[in-house]
Amino acid sequence: MLSAASAAVVRATLPVVRDHAAEITAEFYPSMFAAHPDLLNLFNQGNQASGKQQIALAAAVVAYAQHLLDGTPFGPIADRIAHKHVSLGVRPDQYPIVGKHLIAAVATVLGDAVTPEIAAAWDEVYWLFAVSLIAAEARLFQQAGVTPDTLWRPWRVAKRENEAVDTISFTLLPDDGGPVPTFEPGQYVSVAVGLPDGRRQPRQYSLSQAPGRDELRITVRRVRGAGDSPDGAVSNFLHDHVHTDDILLVGPPAGEVTLDHGDRPVVLISAGIGITPMLSMLDHLAATQPERTVVAVHAEISADRHAHREEYSRLADFQQLTWYENGDEGGRPGRIDVEAIPLPANVIIYLCGPIAFMRDARAGLLRRGVHTDDIRYEVFGPGMLEQ
Secondary structure (H helix, E strand, C coil): CCCHHHHHHHHHHHHHHHHHHHHHHHHHHHHHHHHCHHHHHCCCHHHHHHCHHHHHHHHHHHHHHHHHHHCCCCHHHHHHHHHHHHHHCCCHHHHHHHHHHHHHHHHHHHHHHCCHHHHHHHHHHHHHHHHHHHHHHHHHHHHHCCCCCCCCEEEEEEEEEEEECCEEEEEEEECCCCCCCCCCCCCEEEEEEECCCCCEEEEEEEECCCCCCCCEEEEEECCCCCCCCCCCHHHHHHHHHCCCCCEEEECCCECCCCCCCCCCCEEEEEEHHHHHHHHHHHHHHHHHCCCCCEEEEEEECCHHHCCCHHHHHHCCCCEEEEEECECCCCCCECCCCHHHCCCCCCCEEEEECCHHHHHHHHHHHHHCCCCHHHEEEECCCCCCCCC
């Protein structure tokens, strides 16, 4: 709980911090990386270059401060951050580094306006945030049976398969003789690769089949640059350089958006490579609850880019709706007709795809009367939809 003195200061200064949050985080990251270059291996440098990571951090800190002041819900955002941190092996001793450089960035951007009282109040906000995340992450590490130092395991590529244009799957077997971990349908794993320039970069990929097998499978779409955005460094490396019998470093399953195991009707709405967690859910439902009502909705640019299309269709007796069309200039899938989607009573809905696609779909579902708590979504990258 934020102290009364700090709460008064944070309440008075929150509008200014919110207005300058992106500048603060843009100052923070270069400063921290200059002092601790080893952290470059922990953060997605593609998201750094695009500014997405800076925006995500700014939004999270401001949202947490608002939560401390008036109780605005923050749990879903905290869960997402904690799972992501565990998947990357974030350590408790890295939080003081982040805190030091974040508060210094506030002082740099806001200048003399940052009095000792203001700096102390926002330092308190940061440490309440950090302590809550450290505790949540400790529980997740314990549940996974790993620590940040034992996170990465070697996995052998047992099979590489073309799934669609620019999309391949890797079936993975543990190369260390250890067990295949259990996971929840909808979760992801981190994969860390050594790039030709010497950097090691992690990325998260959804597990694209149900749990319970003696293997894991991920499906990777090649990220092609558009405009000022570069090609995806890790996706292109995996496509171009990783083949059968190669070794990949893989972290434990993580992710808070997982299949509800009750008997409520399910609607799975995806676009592009967002089909992968939905496939894991559908695969699990076909094996364990084939009688459960399921509607699967997918948007793609064209049929030849529709990953796992045949596998998806043969898993179970369910209703399937598909839209093929070019969406925007970046070649992302276009919109779906939300009004055409059957919505059974007491439905629970899962979304995964580009943020703009999910935002439009979510807005349409809310207009149709679906409660916000019944819409769950996965986001690739640091973006977050409004809660």
